[in-house]
Amino acid sequence: MTLRWTALLICLPLAVASCITNSSSTAQLQALLQEGGEGYKLELCRNQIYSLTDVLSYTAAGQEISTEKYPKDESRATLKVAGFNVTCAVKATANGLDGIALRNVQIDGNRGNEPIYTAPQANIEFGGMNSGQLIEYVRSYDPRGWSCMHIAEGPFTCRGATIQYNDIGPCGSEAFQQWADGISLSCQESLVQGNTIVDATDGGIVIFGAPDSVIRDNLIHVKTRTLLGGINMVDVLPWRPEGNFSNVLVENNHISGGFATDIGNDTMGMNNASAIIKIGIGIGPQVWWSDGRYGRNQTTGATIQGNQFSGAFAFAMAISGARDDVIRDNSFVGNVSFIGSYGPNCTVGGETPNSPVPLLEDPSLTTNLDISVPSPASSILSMAPGSGAFQTGRALGLTCFMPPASDSVSWPYGGGQVNAQPTKSGGAGLLIQPTLFGLCFTVAVAVLFTSVGGRL
Numbered sequence: 001m002t003l004r005w006t007a008l009l010i011c012l013p014l015a016v017a018s019c020i021t022n023s024s025s026t027a028q029l030q031a032l033l034q035e036g037g038e039g040y041k042l043e044l045c046r047n048q049i050y051s052l053t054d055v056l057s058y059t060a061a062g063q064e065i066s067t068e069k070y071p072k073d074e075s076r077a078t079l080k081v082a083g084f085n086v087t088c089a090v091k092a093t094a095n096g097l098d099g100i101a102l103r104n105v106q107i108d109g110n111r112g113n114e115p116i117y118t119a120p121q122a123n124i125e126f127g128g129m130n131s132g133q134l135i136e137y138v139r140s141y142d143p144r145g146w147s148c149m150h151i152a153e154g155p156f157t158c159r160g161a162t163i164q165y166n167d168i169g170p171c172g173s174e175a176f177q178q179w180a181d182g183i184s185l186s187c188q189e190s191l192v193q194g195n196t197i198v199d200a201t202d203g204g205i206v207i208f209g210a211p212d213s214v215i216r217d218n219l220i221h222v223k224t225r226t227l228l229g230g231i232n233m234v235d236v237l238p239w240r241p242e243g244n245f246s247n248v249l250v251e252n253n254h255i256s257g258g259f260a261t262d263i264g265n266d267t268m269g270m271n272n273a274s275a276i277i278k279i280g281i282g283i284g285p286q287v288w289w290s291d292g293r294y295g296r297n298q299t300t301g302a303t304i305q306g307n308q309f310s311g312a313f314a315f316a317m318a319i320s321g322a323r324d325d326v327i328r329d330n331s332f333v334g335n336v337s338f339i340g341s342y343g344p345n346c347t348v349g350g351e352t353p354n355s356p357v358p359l360l361e362d363p364s365l366t367t368n369l370d371i372s373v374p375s376p377a378s379s380i381l382s383m384a385p386g387s388g389a390f391q392t393g394r395a396l397g398l399t400c401f402m403p404p405a406s407d408s409v410s411w412p413y414g415g416g417q418v419n420a421q422p423t424k425s426g427g428a429g430l431l432i433q434p435t436l437f438g439l440c441f442t443v444a445v446a447v448l449f450t451s452v453g454g455r456l
Ligand SMILES: *[C@@H]1O[C@H](CO)[C@@H](O)[C@H](O)[C@H]1NC(C)=O
Pocket: 022, 023, 047, 048, 049, 050, 051
């Protein structure tokens, strides 16, 4: 009896300390996945940084990479891209990787001030001919490649990825074509929810068709850099037929452009990073590309509803090149402004887009849209007259607009920064705590709605 008890006491601590420490090389971590086989869990240790000299690849279905005890804070293990010319930290795109998971870790792309690397891979590369993959409670930032995470279509057989409660950003830099996305989704029937994306630079969430996917309750915000698009529905490839966004539902996302960081006058202030979101939600390829590369192809079959916009944009929503989409019940909350000037690349082949307005539609390239814009139009701060409805105009290549200078009195107050209305959620806390997102979101929105509550 005594002997047995002793054995137990010795065994227990061993079982608890089962995480794989960062004294293991990348090759050793890879070997553990290889030997572990199906369902193996690579459990990393809290507060440790794992310098990756190569991509860590999942090798069998049901594998998981996570931090012991699933913390959600800074104690999550960090996988840091360190090998020269390596742009991807973890990869699960080979065949036979159904149901694999990446949970409660941090992925540091470690790009620093370097320009974007030419290798075409994101911090996290999932998808392929696989279903039921999961990424949750992961922080992904500073990628060397074009995205903080990419879920690829594979041979159009990727299905059912779940991307939830991640905190993402910063991703990319503002310099021309040095941009990176927050989440790049091309896997059908996927669920992207409850993510917080701060300071992505290309698209906060870019939907590449991804038929039958739901993108909901995400918070996309800019603080220190300008973002071209909050949610992009502009890529008509790779899904076929071109522009296939069938049954894609984009709902209840909160997209907030920049807010004043310094006091200007009673209603507007300066922003020390000159940060705006150029296009809150962009629908159709022409909104993005002025070179006609996608011809008259249109984004089709999507529903965009219940989304909320606050802060500084060039355009909250812009549509050009869209068919059979439903756009309803989207609203402005808190303070908003629509700012930006024509940049050097705005005029292409004699065509110039409309100047910034809240909502812009180009009717010459849209077909059978179901747009409902409840009246009365709101009278929110800085909104152009008649702005409760979509204005018609040329919505072409709208990423060409330039944010105002940082000392311009152009940014609205809000977002937990100067002159913001106090909220029960504690201001900026709302923006960085994905776990509290659902709760805080409800509280904050209720408060903001009573103060202004303009619906589109
Ligand atoms: C392990 O992680 C710690 C930080 O938690 C770091 O100081 C140390 O350099 C890392 N060791 C290796 C071998 O990377």
